[in-house]
Every structure is written in C-alpha cells, then in structure tokens.
Amino acid sequence: MSYAYLFKYIIIGDTGVGKSCLLLQFTDKRFQPVHDLTIGVEFGARMITIDNKPIKLQIWDTAGQESFRSITRSYYRGAAGALLVYDITRRETFNHLANWLEDARQHANANMTIMLIGNKCDLSHRRAVSTEEGEQFAKEHGLVFMEASAKTAQNVEEAFISTAATIYKKIQDGVFDVSNESYGIKVGYGGIPGPSGGRDGTSSQAGGCCS
C-alpha cells in the first residue's frame, strides 16, 4: 500500500508498564491481559491518515528491563517518534522517566517527538501518580502528554496519531531534511515530496499539538 510518509516509532519505558499492550491495541485493536514478556524487540505497523494523507507507522516495541538497553538503544537511531510509557499505578515507573529521557536524548536524533503516556488509567482506584504530576513532568521536559489505557483503548489511537501529527507538522515547518532517513521519516511513492516551504530553520516545540 502506498503512503505519503512513513514514520518510525519506538516505544520505551520500564518493564510491565504496558508497552506491548499499547502496541497490540493500536495495531490489532485488542487487549491481551497476560501478555508475553518482550525479549529483545517486537514490531508492529499500521496505516493512519493525517491531513488527508496516508501515513504509515512502523513501530518498534522494546524490552523494558535495564539489561536489555544495549539492544534497544540501537532502535533510537532512526526513530521519528517515541512513546515513553509509565504505569500510573506504579510510582517507580514514573520515577524512572528522567532516566529514560536521558537515554533517549543521548541516542536519538534531537528532533525526535516524544509522547509521554501514563498507561493503565482504567485502574484509577490504584493510582499512584496523579494526572497533574504527569502533566508537570511533560511540561518541564517539552513532551506531549496523555493518560491512556491499553485495556479500554482510551487515548491509544490518539497517542499514536497525535505523535504523528506533531511529526507531520515539523515536516511542514521544515524541521527535517526528509531525504535523510536517519530522522526516521521516509517519503512515500504516493506522497508529496518534501516540505512546502523548505528548511527555514524554525523548530517547533514538541508540545505544540494535540488533545
């Protein structure tokens, strides 16, 4: 199937926060309560539409345990978007965000769009991180923020799509040289080549768009 653009994503965050379940909900529209442990990396893809243009998302889902970072790190390179996930019912997964962000900033390209996701928001009775804290962290670090539930599908589409919309806007603003695939963006055959205005050097803040 032809696409106007292809965006590559990576999903990161502590083990057990629901990265694989978010991906499964997004690509297959289903929830698996007992999901296999991710060893190494998993892959998923889906077509979406932004601004009436077909956009292909290719998503790498990574293992969360610290030991695996040497493997998952190589997937930062060439990613246009990252979903950084924590579990709203486990405080420590929120506390580790800065660590993950440091890793991402070190290994990804500087213009990677990062979406912060507080997953498992269906379990609000077990909440250990308030929505405000999530918002605050996102604001401080220039991330887009949403709470979501891979179980109920709440905000799952929105998270993936608004990340794409942010990337799309950056392309329009000429932030990327789209001919350079290391940004995790590919211009498709059916697509409109390049940004309309060319590179004007103004970079938009990551938090600009969405819900």
Next chain:
Amino acid sequence: MEKKRANDEFEPGPILPSQSVDRFEFIKQEQNSSEGLSTSRSANEHEREERRIRKWRKIIGVGGSDWKQYVRRKPHVVKKLIRKGIPDCLRGLVWQLISGSRDLLLMNPGVYERHGPGQRSLYNVLKAYSVYDRDVGYVQGMGFLAGLLLLYMSEEDAFWLLVALLKGAVHAPMEGLYLAGLPLVQQYLFQFEQLVKEHSPKLGQHFSEEMINPSMYASQWFITLFSYSFPFPLALRIWDVFLFEGVKVVFKVGLALLKFCHDDLIKLPFEKLIHALRNFPEDAMNPDTLLPLAFSVKVSKRLEELQQEYEKRNGGTLPKAGSTNRLLQAIKHKELSIKPERSNCVQKDDPSPRILH
C-alpha cells in the same frame, strides 16, 4: 443518612434454634431463655440484622469501592458502627478494608496466586540463581531456560544445570547472555550476521538492503536458547544437542531456518520479512527436517574466528563476572559444595513479578 439505632445494643442476644454446633463449629452453650417470646423476637432480630447488613453494604460499596471515601467523610460513624460489631457475613471483607490489606492485594495482583506449585518452583530456581550469582542477578529470559529445565528435573537439579551452563562447567560460560548489557548476545548477533552473509550471500544482501539485522529476529533465539517461542518438540531436540555440543547448534539451527525459507524470504519487503522471520512455517519447525539441515551447516571454525574479530573490534574479551574463576576452580577440584554467601539478598531485579508473563 445515618439513623441512630441506639437501642440495638440493649437488645437481648438472639435466641437461636437449638443446635449442637454453631457456624464456627464450636459446640454451643445451652441458653436458658424464656420460651414463648423467642419466635417473634428472632423475627424482629432477623429484620434488624437485615437492615444493618444493608446499611453496611451501602457504606462498603461493591467489593469495598466506597469504603475509603465513607471513612474519610464520617470516621466517627464508622467507629461507632464497628464498636457495635461488624455483621458476620461482611466481617471478612471489612477486616481487609480496615487493615489496608485489601489495598496491598490490589496493588500486587497475582502475587499470591502466582506462587502455585509450578510458579513457585520457577521462582525458587531463579531466586536461588540470583542470590548465588549477584553479578548476573535475575534477567528476563532466564525464566524460559529454568522453566524448560523444571519440566525434566527437580528445583535443585535445575538450579545446578543453570549454574553449569552460565558458569561454563563443560562448555564456555554463557553468563554473558545475562550480564549487564548482554555482551554475549551482542557478540552472538555479530557472529550470526556475518555467518548469514557467508552461508546465504543473496539473503544477506537482501537483508542489508531492507535494513534487517539479526537483533530484530534472533535476539530471542540466543537469549532464551530457543525456549521462548519455538514449538516445544523442536526446542527440546535442540536442547539435547545444545547441552552436549554447546551454543554452536543455535547458530546452525538459525542458519538452517534461513536456508529452509530462503526462496520465500528473498522476495519479501521489510515488514513482511520481519513477520516471516518471527513466524516460520510449520514444516520448517519439524525437528526431523530442520535438524539434519542444521547439522550439515559447518560453523565451528568461523565462529571462533568471528569471535576473535569481535573481540578485536570491541577491545578485548567480554567482561567476566568475578565469581567465574572461583567456580571453575571449584569444578575442577570437584569441590562443588557452594553455598550462597549471605541469606538476605540484594538483587538486581526481583524475579517474582515478571516470570512467564
């Protein structure tokens, strides 16, 4: 909402039909009560009790959902109610709510049930290993090895087999599979990528063009030695050979799979290729087809050379855990009475929450 029922506690105790044993299986004391009144009084009593239970249920909410909020709003009411006694049919739930244990349970779903016999064995083996080898600790992926072993032997035997494999009792130690940064996995992936190029040059070329590298499909093969997602009969057959011949069979099987599916794989674009490399067809997974093909692939010499090349590139041999040499010496001197040094352990990562998810 709360109506006073102050007279409750002044009512005489219920008069129950004569039974020898109560609901707690205690033998009942004979009560000398005036007959006659008992029927109407116990009916009254029954109604009152019903009302009390309904009220408690309302306060508690479904499964205890409203309890916390009610306590926060009207602590004095709760205190008084409790002093009057918790209805027996709700006592268990309420005890859990007031002690906070209900929250602990909700915050730790599955922790208790998980420790059924099989899970407990797995936990014990992994815990024992993580205590025994603090340099490695517990790493996701180990559970699949231990799980496989436990199907065929006791916990203690599985533990020692794990030790023998990772510390290298017979073959080269494989602890690097699970040491920080998975250094041995990185080395294996490097070796495998080179071997693919050498054994199936066209496919290797196709992989390069499609930007496919072995970490995308073969990490699991090495980290779990095929015990993660391969059909069981095949995994077991591979393990037979692996234990005797060492890790080279993992390379052989991997290369054989690619050879077997070569003509299909070479036509596929990126996404379909990823899918195909993670979902090999059934006929490829037949041990009697795949293993003879695997045994025909020669890798020993190149594996050694590639290891040296990898070490040269990465500046020296893999980091080895401190305990390796000590253990190897112990094995050589047949002094295998190794005990964990301390019983209270500090682990890198607790094995309990994530086993076999």
